[in-house]
Amino acid sequence: MTQRIKQRQTQARGPACCPSGIGKPINRKSAEALAELFKAVADPTRLQLIALIRDSDQCTACVGDLTEAVRLSQPTVSHHLKVLVDAEILSKEKDGYWTWYSLNMARLGELAAVLS
Amino acid sequence: MTQRIKQRQTQARGPACCPSGIGKPINRKSAEALAELFKAVADPTRLQLIALIRDSDQCTACVGDLTEAVRLSQPTVSHHLKVLVDAEILSKEKDGYWTWYSLNMARLGELAAVLS
């Protein structure tokens, strides 16, 4: 019949050739939720923020320092931090003047697990 | 003087609290390159495509089958596949009528490594 089927038969080398957390087909809903999470990380500024916080004492930093480091406006940085908090990649804690943002490593691990 | 400094001193528990591939601050260029890669994965349709290919015999699938599975137009699927190929997450190989797309697991592993 078709080449396609022929191809498939002749090339078969057994299943499970490619280990991955995205193992089985996923429905649209799960795919959207997962994409949402990846989107949070798929921005250069947010990756820089993550790296900066990761490199901070206690893996914790406040908006002012981060703003200075990435050289963007303070509202922009606040916006990005909110995205990361919504994705549960960061958590925030207020103390007086400052708001401290810290990394949720477990959450990053979840993402990594999906890819490996 | 400021609370900020006080806070930092009193809270110190030692360095390297948060292991991560995004360990040190990264410059804008690297951040952009990495974001580009995450962006390729940060889309529900592309995640579904990856999962579908992953679950296919030989981790290899052709456009028609994928189009049918995700229920989007064929050009849209072709577009997404191109994005994944450009990101080197998929590779393509033409054979007669069909173009076979297969997963580059090493590339997914690289992404995972950044997060863990």
Add this chain to the structure above:
DNA sequence: AGATTAGATAGATGAACGTCAATATGGTTT
């Protein structure tokens, strides 16, 4: 050669996103 088939490309459209300036919020110091 002509018809058929799988996939790629081009162009259009609407939605989502990153950024900023301006302003609001809520705690702090005097």
Add this chain to the structure above:
DNA sequence: AAACCATATTGACGTTCATCTATCTAATCT
């Protein structure tokens, strides 16, 4: 209470992106 400080929110603007329809390309079959 008033001035001040760090951060959050709002609204606007330009860009990027996912999707579609229509068309093109290249390979195969009759």
